[in-house]
Amino acid sequence: xxxxxxxxxxxxxxxxxxxxxxxxxxxxxxxxNYAGYGEIQNENMLFLLENFSGSSQPPKPVSGQIWHDxxxxxxxxxxxxxxxxTGGAEVSTTQPVGLTAGDFWxxxxxxxxxxxxxxxxxxxxxxxxxxxxxxxxxKTVRDTTNVNHSVIxxxxxxxxxxxxxxxxxTIDSTDPANAITGFDVIRQGTTMINTTDVTNGITSTNxxxxxxxxxxxxxxxxxxxxxxxxxxxxATTFSEIVRFPDAGxxxxxxxxxxxxxxxxxxxxxxxxxxxxxxxxFKTSNANSVQTNSAIIQSTGINPGxxxxxxxGSSIAKWSNVWADNFQGNASSASAIKFNSADYAGDTSAIAxxxxxxxxxxxLYANFFRGTATQAQYADLAEVYATTEEWPVGTVMxxxxxxxxxxxxxxxxxxxxxxxxxxxxxxxxxEGQAVGLKGRVPVRVKGPVSKGQPVYAxxxxxxxxxxxxxxxxxALESSTSDEEKLIECVLKV
Numbered sequence: 469x470x471x472x473x474x475x476x477x478x479x480x481x482x483x484x485x486x487x488x489x490x491x492x493x494x495x496x497x498x499x500x501n502y503a504g505y506g507e508i509q510n511e512n513m514l515f516l517l518e519n520f521s522g523s524s525q526p527p528k529p530v531s532g533q534i535w536h537d538x539x540x541x542x543x544x545x546x547x548x549x550x551x552x553x554t555g556g557a558e559v560s561t562t563q564p565v566g567l568t569a570g571d572f573w574x575x576x577x578x579x580x581x582x583x584x585x586x587x588x589x590x591x592x593x594x595x596x597x598x599x600x601x602x603x604x605x606x607k608t609v610r611d612t613t614n615v616n617h618s619v620i621x622x623x624x625x626x627x628x629x630x631x632x633x634x635x636x637x638t639i640d641s642t643d644p645a646n647a648i649t650g651f652d653v654i655r656q657g658t659t660m661i662n663t664t665d666v667t668n669g670i671t672s673t674n675x676x677x678x679x680x681x682x683x684x685x686x687x688x689x690x691x692x693x694x695x696x697x698x699x700x701x702x703a704t705t706f707s708e709i710v711r712f713p714d715a716g717x718x719x720x721x722x723x724x725x726x727x728x729x730x731x732x733x734x735x736x737x738x739x740x741x742x743x744x745x746x747x748x749f750k751t752s753n754a755n756s757v758q759t760n761s762a763i764i765q766s767t768g769i770n771p772g773x774x775x776x777x778x779x780g781s782s783i784a785k786w787s788n789v790w791a792d793n794f795q796g797n798a799s800s801a802s803a804i805k806f807n808s809a810d811y812a813g814d815t816s817a818i819a820x821x822x823x824x825x826x827x828x829x830x831l832y833a834n835f836f837r838g839t840a841t842q843a844q845y846a847d848l849a850e851v852y853a854t855t856e857e858w859p860v861g862t863v864m865x866x867x868x869x870x871x872x873x874x875x876x877x878x879x880x881x882x883x884x885x886x887x888x889x890x891x892x893x894x895x896x897x898e899g900q901a902v903g904l905k906g907r908v909p910v911r912v913k914g915p916v917s918k919g920q921p922v923y924a925x926x927x928x929x930x931x932x933x934x935x936x937x938x939x940x941x942a943l944e945s946s947t948s949d950e951e952k953l954i955e956c957v958l959k960v
Contacts, residue, residue, distance in 0.1 A: 469486065469500060470483050470484060470485045470486060470499065470500070471483070471484040471497070471499060471500060473490070473497055475530075476532075481493070481530070482497060484497045484498070484499040485499050486499050486500040486501055486502075487499055487500070487501050487502055488502065489502055489508065491528075492528065493528050493529075493530055494515065494520060494526040494527065494528045494529065494533070495512040495515055495516070496508045496511070496512060518536065519534045519535060519536040519543065520533075520534070520535045520536065521535075521536035521538050522535075522536075522538055523537075523538055523539045525537070525544075525551050526546075529546040529551070530546065531546055531547060531548035532545065532546065533545065533546045534546075535551055537551075537553075540559055542554075542556060542559070549566060550566045552566075552567075552571070556572070557571075557572030557573055557574040557581060558571065558572065558573045558574065559573075559574045559576050560573070560574075560575075560576060561575065561576055561577035563589060567584040568584070568586070569584060569585055569586035570583065570584070571583070571584045572584075572592075573589060579594075580592075580593065580594065581593060600625040600626030600627075601623050601625070601626050602623060602624050602625055603623060604620055604621070604622055604623070605620065605621045605622075605623055606618065606619075606620055606621075607619050607620070607621050609637075609639055609646065609648070609654070610639075610640045610643070610646050611637035611638055611639065611640055612637075612638045612639075612640045614640070615637070617633060617635055617637055617654070618634075619631050619632060619633045619654065620632040620633075621648075627649070627661075628648055628649070628650070628651070628661065629660070629661050629675065630658055630659060630660050630661060630675075631648070631651060631654055631658070631659050632657070632658050633654045633655070633656060633657070633659070634656065635654075635656055636653070636654065636655045636656045637653070637654055638652060638653050638654075638665075639651055639652055639653070639654060649661075650662045650664075651663075651664075652664050652665050652666075653665040655669075658677075660675045660676075660677070661673070661675050662675060663675075668689055669686075669689075670689055714728060714729040714730075714732070715728055716728025716729065716736075720741070722741050723740070723741065724739055724740065724741040724742075724745075725737070725738070725739055725740075725747075726738045726739075726740050744765065744766065745765070745766075746763050746764060746765040747763070747764040747765075748760055748762070748763050748764075748772070749761050749762040749763075749764075749772075750772075759772065760772030760773070761777050762777070803822070804822050815827075815832065816832055817832045817833050817834050843890035843891065844888075844890065845888045845889055845890040846890055846906045846907040846908065847886050847889050847890055847903040847904070847905060847906030847907060847908045847958070848889065848890065848891050848893075848903070848904050848905040848906055849883070849886045849889035849891070849892050849893070849901040849902055849903045849904060850883075850892070850893040850894050850901070850902060850904060851892065851893070851894040851895060851896075851897040851898075851899045851900065851901055851902070852864070852870075852871045852872045852883075852899045852900065852902050853870040853871040853872070853897070853898060853899040854870050854871070854872060854873075854899050854900050855868060855869050855870045855873070857900065858874065858885050858900060858928060859885065859911070860885050860886070860887040860909060860953070861884060861885060861908070861909045861910050861911040861953050862874055862884065862885040862911055862928035862929075863875045863881050863883075863884055863910065863911070863924050863925075863928050863929070863930050863937070863939050864881065864882055864883050864884065864885065864902050864928065865879035865880060865881055865882055865924065865937070866880075866882055867879070870899070871899065872902060874927050874928030875924040875928060875937055876924060876925065876926050876927065876937075877923075877924060877925060877926070877933075877935045877936075877937065878935075878936070878937075879924055879937050880924075880936065880937055881924045881937045881938070881939050881960045882902065882904070882960055883902035883903050883904045883958065883960055884902065884903045884908050884909075884910050884939065884940075884956075884958065884960075885900055885901070885902060885903070885928075886901045886902065886903035886908050887901075887909075889901050889903060889906075890906065903958060904958065904960065905958055906957075906958060907943065907955060907956065907957050907958070908955075908956065908958060909953035909954065909955055909956075910922060910930050910939060910940060910953065910954055910955075910956045911928065911929045911930060911951055911952075911953060912929070912930050912931060912932075912942070912946075912951070912952060912953075912954040912956075913925060913926075913929050913930070913931050913949075913950075913951045914931050914932060914949055915932075915946060915947050915948065915949065916932055916942050916945060916946050916954055917942065917945045918942055918943060918944055918945045919941060919942065920932055920941070920942050921934070921938060921939075921940070921941055921942075921959075922939050922940060922941075922942055922954070922956060923935040923936075923937050923938055923939055924937030924939055929951060938959050938960070939956065939958070939959065939960060940956035940957050940958045940959045940960070941956060941957045941959060942954050942955075942956050943955040943956060943957060
């Protein structure tokens with residue numbers, strides 16, 4: 469009859485048939501009537517007695533099984549997934565896996581203990597970094613009067629960097645075990661390494677306190693009273709005149725700006741470094757924006773930006789300004805200098821004055837003499853009376869109720885209505901300017917080619933149909949059948 473092997477929980481582990489053995493687990497289960505069962509039973513008892521002691525874990529564990537890890541000298545149990553250390557920590561150089569909250573891990577590589585919080589490992593101690601001791605240490609140090617003092621030493625890689633002490637004392641350095649490298653007098657508070665009594669408390673190496681100190685007794689070994697002091701929120705006040713020799717002072721990391729005295733009593737402000745150097749004058753405007761008002765350079769004095777700043781004002785005027793030449797615009801002038809004489813302005817035709825327009829915009833003179841070498845516009849015109857305002861380019865002939873009218877095929881054209889004549893005769897008469905000579909735009913109907921004559925045609929409009937009323941020669945071409953303005957040389 470087969471044996472049914474049940475776990476403590478009541479669950480069936482294996483069924484061992486008669487005359488057989490089962491090796492499902494790390495111990496052997498013997499079936500009924502199996503010959504030689506004694507040795508097996510004795511070995512099973514031995515395995516249990518020694519807790520499967522060995523360097524490697526049992527290959528067929530069941531939950532709750534105990535294993536003696538002979539390599540690490542640890543008793544471990546199988547939790548159904550892995551063997552876990554009982555009553556101690558997991559030992560390895562790398563983070564173990566499969567731990568639960570509260571388990572420990574001893575980092576054998578760094579000799580540090582960690583606890584697992586369920587998510588990550590938290591260092592229990594000891595803290596340390598580098599190849600040597602790196603931590604805050606409590607120490608007892610003996611002074612030269614054989615009195616012990618309790619201090620805290622900040623140690624980095626076996627070197628004490630600073631010492632915190634509640635009292636001041638001199639270390640008894642005659643005893644090598646008591647001496648501390650870089651320290652002789654330990655002061656009340658914090659003492660940096662290499663801050664010895666012989667240097668008057670000045671650190672001889674680059675060890676420093678980095679940050680903001682609320683107060684200091686000395687600066688560069690001198691008492692605070694040796695320096696100019698200011699009151700917070702107010703300007704520094706000198707009780708006496710501050711004097712410098714005639715050599716003056718320099719400002720800038722290259723001594724750029726030099727303020728000094730030359731020739732015994734002449735004050736000088738000089739920018740002495742580089743080429744094309746300048747001195748700028750800056751002030752804040754009404755919006756508290758800093759502006760560059762003036763620049764002094766080798767070529768003269770210039771404004772900080774063009775057309776921005778003013779020299780003087782309506783209420784703060786210079787008495788006299790002397791110069792050989794003034795370049796720019798003046799809002800007013802009492803006279804214009806020509807050669808050595810001053811010519812005042814006048815609206816009348818008065819000798820030795822500058823001609824000015826009067827209130828009506830007219831300019832008066834007895835004669836205008838000279839030669840006109842050019843004109844802005846292109847035609848000579850004269851004002852003729854018309855019955856109505858005709859458009860620019862209308863071809864005109866003599867006749868009608870007024871002096872001229874729009875020309876047709878049977879008329880002799882006398883000119884073309886001009887918009888901007890170069891010279892206008894009879895300018896004060898009423899009527900319209902009629903171009904007589906030159907080039908003007910002409911109203912033309914139908915296609916026209918450059919160089920083709922145009923003639924009076926109908927109601928002041930010209931065409932290329934030949935007639936007795938030659939108007940001019942076209943200066944441009946057009947293929948349009950509609951009326952348009954064509955630039956022409958007048959031949960009337």
